[in-house]
Amino acid sequence: MMIQRPFSKRSQAIPAFKAMAILAKASQMALNGRDIIHLEVGQPDFPVAQAIRMAGIEAIRAGQTGYSDANGLPALRAQISEHYRRVYGLEIEERRIILTAGASGALALVVALLTDPGDGWLLTDPGYPSNRRFIEAFSGIAQSCVVGPEDRFQFSASTVSEAWQPNTVSLLLASPGNPTGTSLSRSVLKDLAKVVEEKNGFLVSDEIYQGLEYGPTKRVSALSVTNDAFVVNSFSKYFGMTGWRLGWVVAPDGAEAPLIRLAQNLTICPSVPAQYAALSAFEPSVLAQLDTQCDILAERRDLMLSNITETGLQVPVVPDGAFYLYAKLPEHFGSADDYCTRLLDQEGVAITPGTDFGDHDAQRYVRISYAQPRAVLEQALERMERFKS
Ligand SMILES: Cc1ncc(COP(=O)(O)O)c(C=O)c1O
Numbered sequence: 001m002m003i004q005r006p007f008s009k010r011s012q013a014i015p016a017f018k019a020m021a022i023l024a025k026a027s028q029m030a031l032n033g034r035d036i037i038h039l040e041v042g043q044p045d046f047p048v049a050q051a052i053r054m055a056g057i058e059a060i061r062a063g064q065t066g067y068s069d070a071n072g073l074p075a076l077r078a079q080i081s082e083h084y085r086r087v088y089g090l091e092i093e094e095r096r097i098i099l100t101a102g103a104s105g106a107l108a109l110v111v112a113l114l115t116d117p118g119d120g121w122l123l124t125d126p127g128y129p130s131n132r133r134f135i136e137a138f139s140g141i142a143q144s145c146v147v148g149p150e151d152r153f154q155f156s157a158s159t160v161s162e163a164w165q166p167n168t169v170s171l172l173l174a175s176p177g178n179p180t181g182t183s184l185s186r187s188v189l190k191d192l193a194k195v196v197e198e199k200n201g202f203l204v205s206d207e208i209y210q211g212l213e214y215g216p217t218k219r220v221s222a223l224s225v226t227n228d229a230f231v232v233n234s235f236s237k238y239f240g241m242t243g244w245r246l247g248w249v250v251a252p253d254g255a256e257a258p259l260i261r262l263a264q265n266l267t268i269c270p271s272v273p274a275q276y277a278a279l280s281a282f283e284p285s286v287l288a289q290l291d292t293q294c295d296i297l298a299e300r301r302d303l304m305l306s307n308i309t310e311t312g313l314q315v316p317v318v319p320d321g322a323f324y325l326y327a328k329l330p331e332h333f334g335s336a337d338d339y340c341t342r343l344l345d346q347e348g349v350a351i352t353p354g355t356d357f358g359d360h361d362a363q364r365y366v367r368i369s370y371a372q373p374r375a376v377l378e379q380a381l382e383r384m385e386r387f388k389s
Contacts, residue, residue: 003290018356019367022340026350037380038372039348042178044240044323045292045371051280052241059276066272070264071256072099072248073275079282080248081235090223096251098238098259101270103208103234103247109262110230110249114202115140120168124155125130126326126365128206138248143168146360153180153255171196175220176213179367180326181319185216186224193226203229208247211238211290212299215320228252229335235255235274236291237322239281241338244274297323300370300377311384312360313366323371326354328364333388335363347383 006012022040027368030036059065071077077094084092100102100106107130108342115121123131125144132142145163147153173193175184184192189205196203205222210233213219234247247270265267280286303316304325308315313327333339336353343349354365369379 005124010137017129017163019352021233022092022352024348026344029348031217036348036350037376038350039369039380042303042369043242043371044237045373046240048240048290049285049286051286052277054279055280056273059273064272064276068272068275070269071260072270076275076279079279083282088219088221088224088340090221092223092250096256098249098256098263099270099275100247100249100263101245101267102236103206103232104130105267105270106232106247107131109266110204110232111135111138111140112262113255113259114170114205118167120165121170121172122160122168123172124153124154125360126179126354126362127357128174129356131346133173133248141167144358147292152182152317153177154182155185155189155192156188157195160192160195161259168201170202170204172204172206174334176209176321181322181324182317183213183215183321185217186220189220189222190225193229195221204232205229206232208232208234208237209322210295212323213321214301217320217337223250230255235281241278244277245271246274246278300374303374303377304368304370307381311381312388315375323369325368325370327366327368328368338362340366343384343387347387349380351384
């Protein structure tokens with residue numbers, strides 16, 4: 001018998017994550033024999049470094065599969081602290097680092113810590129769609145701020161000042177961002193931190209794409225302008241460990257204990273084999289491999305940028321990080337939802353409509369992930385050009 005009682009209204013209000021829904025449809029088409037090019041999902045195509053995989057296998061062989069402390073293995077927190085010292089020139093004590101189930105787990109903990117019912121969070125439109133869901137899951141209110149090409153699709157101090165409401169408690173930014181791949185400069189970050197301090201609010205900075213950066217702005221953490229930021233990061237993107245489900249939060253002084261209390265209750269601890277695997281992620285040979293991969297992504301970005309106009313699309317702001325193009329459709333291409341559906345059905349190219357990332361102008365934009373080998377991207381561009389005509 002099917003359950004008769006309806007599920008919660010809150011859960012019913014959550015729409016599908018379109019990129020994941022498109023991935024499911026595209027994968028089904030591939031199973032049915034179609035030749036599909038996946039440019040919809042936000043996942044690096046490089047295999048996880050051998051040393052990381054071997055360390056994971058070794059941990060499982062050695063039976064390192066019980067719970068860890070809720071904030072993770074001390075040895076891994078020490079390595080992350082060392083990473084901040086070496087790469088960012090920042091002193092972040094291990095006690096402030098809390099390992100989580102990906103940036104998703106980190107965002108859930110931070111939102112749970114900072115949100116009372118009715119509290120507002122400023123988010124960019126366009127922006128990463130799940131942020132809004134975390135906020136709503138904890139009875140907060142997502143307060144979208146339209147950001148456009150003039151601000152490189154990022155917050156400015158004036159946007160934040162104007163958008164801040166009496167019930168606003170937090171500013172959530174992402175640099176580089178998804179879906180646009182654009183970064184905040186140090187000076188804008190500083191201005192944002194100042195506005196948030198004046199408003200007596202919380203600053204939360206999602207830095208999951210740091211390390212995958214192609215412009216002059218590299219590794220600029222909110223922690224370099226304020227010690228009071230909550231910083232979210234992950235092994236998913238730069239380290240390429242999406243499916244291992246491991247990330248972290250850097251907590252401001254005094255916030256670590258309440259975050260750990262939440263983590264103990266909500267997740268107990270992040271995956272322990274993944275934590276042992278990640279201990280190898282900071283080996284010099286792995287970091288060298290990751291930097292080479294970053295150079296390859298930069299070349300792919302350039303390939304896409306120099307050929308995208310042939311497809312009829314236009315990229316209003318050159319992305320300087322992540323692995324996405326946020327591209328604009330000409331009016332006569334129809335809506336983004338329709339364009340993406342037809343492109344997948346007719347040409348087998350899966351991309352994500354702008355409607356996944358916000359409301360403003362969303363039917364005029366699509367997100368293309370270029371985390372695919374060059375030959376695949378060339379094929380995709382060819383198919384998109386053919387589709388235009
Ligand atoms: C901006 C941003 N934040 C957070 C996440 C969640 O990442 P994960 O939970 O895999 O670390 C993603 C995933 O695409 C993202 O793009």
